[in-house]
Amino acid sequence: MTNKMFCFQCEQTAGCTGCTGSAGVCGKKADTAQLQDELTGAFIGLARATVNNEDLITDTTDQLILDGLFTTVTNVNFNNETLRSLIDQIHLERNRFTPMCSSCASPCGKANDYDMSDLWNADEDTRSLKSLILFGIRGISAYAYHAAVLGYKDKDVNQFFYKALFVVGMDWDMDELLPIVLEVGEINLKCMALLDQANTETYGTPIPTEVSLTVEKGPFTVIAGHDLYDLKLLLEQTQDKNINIYTHGEMLPAHGYPELKKYPHLKGNFGTAWQNQQKEFADLPGAVLFTTNCLMPPKPSYANRVFTTEVVSYPEIIHIGEEKDFTPVIEKALTLGGYQ
Numbered sequence: 034m035t036n037k038m039f040c041f042q043c044e045q046t047a048g049c050t051g052c053t054g055s056a057g058v059c060g061k062k063a064d065t066a067q068l069q070d071e072l073t074g075a076f077i078g079l080a081r082a083t084v085n086n087e088d089l090i091t092d093t094t095d096q097l098i099l100d101g102l103f104t105t106v107t108n109v110n111f112n113n114e115t116l117r118s119l120i121d122q123i124h125l126e127r128n129r130f131t132p133m134c135s136s137c138a139s140p141c142g143k144a145n146d147y148d149m150s151d152l153w154n155a156d157e158d159t160r161s162l163k164s165l166i167l168f169g170i171r172g173i174s175a176y177a178y179h180a181a182v183l184g185y186k187d188k189d190v191n192q193f194f195y196k197a198l199f200v201v202g203m204d205w206d207m208d209e210l211l212p213i214v215l216e217v218g219e220i221n222l223k224c225m226a227l228l229d230q231a232n233t234e235t236y237g238t239p240i241p242t243e244v245s246l247t248v249e250k251g252p253f254t255v256i257a258g259h260d261l262y263d264l265k266l267l268l269e270q271t272q273d274k275n276i277n278i279y280t281h282g283e284m285l286p287a288h289g290y291p292e293l294k295k296y297p298h299l300k301g302n303f304g305t306a307w308q309n310q311q312k313e314f315a316d317l318p319g320a321v322l323f324t325t326n327c328l329m330p331p332k333p334s335y336a337n338r339v340f341t342t343e344v345v346s347y348p349e350i351i352h353i354g355e356e357k358d359f360t361p362v363i364e365k366a367l368t369l370g371g372y373q
């Protein structure tokens with residue numbers, strides 16, 4: 034394959050076959066796609082290094098796996114700097130499992146990074162089954178990540194990431210790969226149950242809720258993505274600040290949770306689905322916070338009012354770090370002033 038990039042992990046993929054040019058349909062550039070492949074290859078190297086070293090896996094290793102897999106989900110991270118940093122962190126972590134490799138006189142290559150072109154150039158059946166496994170665990174990582182934010186983790190789910198990554202790097206035939214594909218489904222269900230438990234035990238059981246689509250006068254912030262904890266923190270930090278909060282796209286279900294809907298300044302939902310954001314945010318007199326997918330490349334007309342947090346990142350867009358101080362978002366909302 035001599036394409037500049039190859040990615041066919043989502044339903045937006047060009048011509049229903051694959052994004053192969055200078056950028057994908059989602060806006061992901063070829064160099065970013067290549068770094069995401071490098072990142073995935075590094076993960077497979079890490080998974081290889083954990084074989085017979087399972088006792089060395091720590092919470093940090095698990096979190097690195099979640100961060101990295103989630104980072105490669107569609108419309109999450111377009112930032113090459115983040116990707117390079119993650120690759121470095123994975124190599125460091127891999128070296129912790131294989132401390133002798135760097136000084137070995139005849140390296141066996143057992144924990145080497147995997148070359149993702151081997152996957153993209155494999156025969157159709159192998160490519161399809163391995164892609165199902167890889168894209169499946171990327172999706173599961175998003176659920177597991179959100180559950181972990183609330184302190185909920187599952188040993189089976191976390192262990193499966195290493196197993197699945199290891200398998201993607203193996204020359205296995207269909208009979209060996211198919212059971213792993215089925216296991217992806219089982220683990221996915223288990224992880225969804227974990228996230229449901231995390232959300233309902235933290236925010237209460239969701240109840241049918243009427244959501245206003247009217248944006249009231251005055252300063253406001255729109256919050257997109259799936260991270261309910263970020264919404265909760267934003268609601269807390271904007272209390273008594275004369276700022277209203279509106280959900281967008283994937284954040285709409287948040288209105289059903291009793292512990293979130295109790296905030297009177299969670300006013301309603303702005304706009305429609307994620308794919309309309311470039312049109313809907315063009316003249317928005319409010320700040321926008323992306324907590325997870327789905328971020329589209331921000332247009333210059335509104336880029337200066339967009340903020341990212343968690344694994345979401347875009348070059349030159351202000352990122353709210355782990356300290357979760359949303360002051361820049363709040364100040365932007367106040368400056369813009371909202372609709373008058």
Ligand code: SF4
Nearest residue numbers: 040042043052057059
């Ligand atoms: S994630 Fe982006 S580059 Fe990959 S298939 Fe989807 S649209 Fe194309």
